[in-house]
Amino acid sequence: MEKSARSKFNANFSTEKYQQFLQLLNKDLPADVAFRVAETPIFLTTEFKEKLLAAGNNILQTILQPGFKELTERAIPQKWKVANENDHPHFIALDFGVCKDEAGNIVPKLIELQGFPSLYGFQVKLGDTYSQAYDIADDWTIYFNNLGKQDYTDLLRETILGPYQPHEVVLMDVNALEQKTSVDFYITQQYLGIPIVSLGDIKQKGNQLFYEANGEDKLIKRIYNRLIFDEIETEGTPFDGYVDLRQTLDVEWVTHPNWFYRISKFTMPYLKGDAIPKTFFLHELAAIPADLENYVLKPLFSFAGQGVIIDVTATDVESIKDPENWILQEKVHYKPVVEAPDGGVKAEIRLLYLWPDGDDEPTLAINLARLSRGKMIGVRYNKDFDWVGGTTAFFPK
Known part of the structure; x- marks a missing residue:
């Protein structure tokens, strides 16, 4: 972690500034962010950022290898297998804990990986808000591959919309506006102009799907999928009461639901390298x-x-x-590397890749980070702590 930036941040930090940060973050949102956002961003050294990049590139070699689909076919539960799978995921997320190796060096260790979208919209607003509220210098960035905010949002638009108009693409989750991540849905809608729909809002006519807007049924050509099928698990038939999205339908997926299972914990035994437990x-x-x-x-x-x-x-x-x-x-034994006023805090960094159709490989674009004092990273393990929660990592441009 970059010590000078951390020292400067901590010296200028106050509870009042954090509250002002939260007010700024929640400004113009339909509701306050429903999960805890940490008091601080993470400041990475260029050296550690390069370690993350190397670890991510190594993992991608397995995902990009010929035969990866055959290797991971068993990963997809038969009851959740969806027709019309495409050739590659549009989103890849790699979670790394910040750890210490046997020689005492600070290193990334893979925790999990996902072929599923994360908070690609919210992280932009979060980075902007940290920068504004805490006056973070312009020579720090949250974007990779020399992307700026406009470059990033253009890449996000290309990935999600593809060749379609915003009204032809829907962001879909089971009860979309009730999700804790609905803030990300709202911000994504602001950037791209796409409608947010719940699974129950989707209608089927023949092999086509529709949603209602202004009293009219609008054709869905592409689904930006935020639905994890496990969330609609019932004792009855899968998709009971909903349109059965496993059918062969005249619709494209971003990203196709099968990739949620292919790039997951199931992939871990096939990975090798210093960053792989x-x-x-x-x-x-x-x-x-x-x-x-x-x-x-x-x-x-x-x-x-x-x-x-x-x-x-x-x-x-x-x-x-x-x-x-x-x-x-x-x-994976996390090292408490982020210095809070009352001691060290553990950190996890998620590399977020975008892979629009037509590109040969994914592009590492932005990051998400989380701070923890609990036994595990998740919210349920960090109740009643401060300097924990969702955040982002800045590093020198």
């Missing part, structure tokens, strides 16, 4: 490691940390009834 499919584990305290047990088909067993015992491993759907992953 040792990971095994549980059903392929030859023997339970003697140092089991150094591993976590994760279900493949869950999200937001649900079902993860942190303090694993041999009994936990042996009692899993569907070991093909679990991984055993080496624990």
